[in-house]
Amino acid sequence: MSERTVHVARKLLPLALAPWLRWIRQGRWAAAAIFGSYDAGVLALWIKVMLARPQSGNGLLADALVPLLVLSGVSLLVRALCVIDAFRPRVGEMESHGRAVLRRLSRDMKGIFGIAVLLALVYLAVAAPLLADDPMIMVFSETLKAPSANHFLGTDLYGRDIFSRIAFGARATLGIGLAATFFNIVLGATLGLVAGFFGGLADAVIMRILEILNSIPFLMLAILIVSVFGSSIPMLILVLSVFVLQPARIVRGQVLDLRAKEYITAAIALGAHPARVLFRHILPNLLSTILVVASIRVGQNILSLAGLSFLGMGIAPPAPSWGSMLQEGRAYIQGAPWLGIFPGLFIFVTVLAFNLFGDSLRDALDPRLKGS
């Protein structure tokens, strides 16, 4: 073994095994705590699966494998990034824009809280089969039980464990919320870009569409469409992504601002192709706006989804969803209030985390906007 190999291994091994140690040394306590507890959670799952008796058949193993691989994959990815970062050649003392954003994000309590909660929720959603029981199993001797050691958030009308239903409900909530936001942002940003950049007829048509959508409450349109065309998951994603076009409005405004800038005029005057102006000069400047809008839209989509499910027009029972659990809880506010408290708390905390993250992201991307 050459001296260099030893040196690299010495530097690399601790990083790969316990990157949080390095973070603690650097004084990045929050990052270390969040990622450290995430690692501990993943490790605990591995131990649990390894120790599980094979009596439950192959079911557990197959169910367990995918979540374990996904969660461990995230762990490995973070380590890989740390290693790459440690061996990155350092050029002077200049800090790249991306690193500056990360640094500001990691100093902001709002952002830290948001990221921590979101990571915990993703963990809960992905590892649901390992952490919780089957959310559909009804135990009729255990109906409407208050929170206890066995069912630590209680049970519902059919004796189903509330925690299990919340854990599996997190999958639907996050899955639909993120998917809808993705399509919503792609569609909205495209429309906004087209309207703002090309103007004329395209702008007029898009603005009229926005006006029509803005003249009726979104929820009303959503309930109507879902009640007419059914509430399958693709349908819910479609409704949540197509009929809210605030992103288009925001992007359009931003594009109009940018178009008036001198460097864009200069690029056009120099004979740059419109596609080049659009993709080289305008799109990169929109990225931070789009990121912030996206993180806030996720929260709004989750709220809308919960509202739809609450009205019986979202994820169809008996599949677990936070909104429909609240609807079931509405009937038992006297005898079993935990039915109405916990699912709502999860919705609230999830949406809050996305909003806090978005807020903090905005501050980090553009410190001048702070507190506005």
Place this chain on the structure above:
Amino acid sequence: MGSYFTRRILQSIFVLLALSLIIFFILKAAPGNIAQIMAGIGAKPEDIAALEERMGLNNPWPVQYWRFLHGFFAGDLKSAAFNEPLLTVMSRRLLASVELGVVVILFSVVFSIPAGILSAVWRNTIWDYGTTVLALAGISVPVFWIALLLMIVFGSWLRWLPISGRGDDIGGFSILTLDGWRHLVIPGVSLMLVQMAMNTRLMRSSLLEVLQQDYVTTARSKGLREIRVILRHAVRNALNPVLTNVGLMAQMLFAGAILTETVTAWPGIGRLVYQAIVMRDEPLLFGLTLVIAIFFQLSYMAVDLLYAVLDPVIVYE
């Protein structure tokens, strides 16, 4: 100014017509025979045919659309489920919605203006962070869940307030009776929290912006006391965004309260929308859409007008 509003009105008419067509086609695209659904399971084929005839379902769609549109403005379109003219069905609900909306708007504006002023003045203090956190919580919380929590705490545990519904009324106004107010608390407070949160933030950022302007510096350098600078010079100009926001708040409360009205069984327009959708009451839903859309257009115009009145610098052409 006049030509601006003529153009606005024409635009609104276009939006209303387009929207009514869209809603009409969504209703018509619904799978299943609406007459069969309304007649119920096991209805005789001739009954269904008669119902189809009575509802005009056999006509070509432009005729049906015209019947809806004309019937709505002539006032003789009847709700299929209640079998009454739309105006009769809606008017009482409208009153309930307006009552709730006005109370919520008044209280939230009255509370949030001082709260916003304080958090702008005491910037970066505990109070400011507190209102920031509350405002973020306010936009993150499902409003109907707040209503549910209030029902659990004040309705079920403490038994201070009635759990749901609307109280006694005098001539349709329930705010004239104590019982009416008691019923108003839970839907009102749950809606108010969110509005207050947003208005407080709006007031804060608007005041902070005004405080950076030159005339405020001038006022300070004249030696005026800070409290006078803020209350007499800055607040007046900072109020505009909050006041114009009232128009948008009204929208949200008037029609967006679908969830809150459903969970607290408040008999307003929002709940009627939900009922009309569940009962597949096509004429009622068509009428409700138009009423709500007209209200939205009017409130947008009112906001524009209010801007021009409050801020003489803004001129519409």
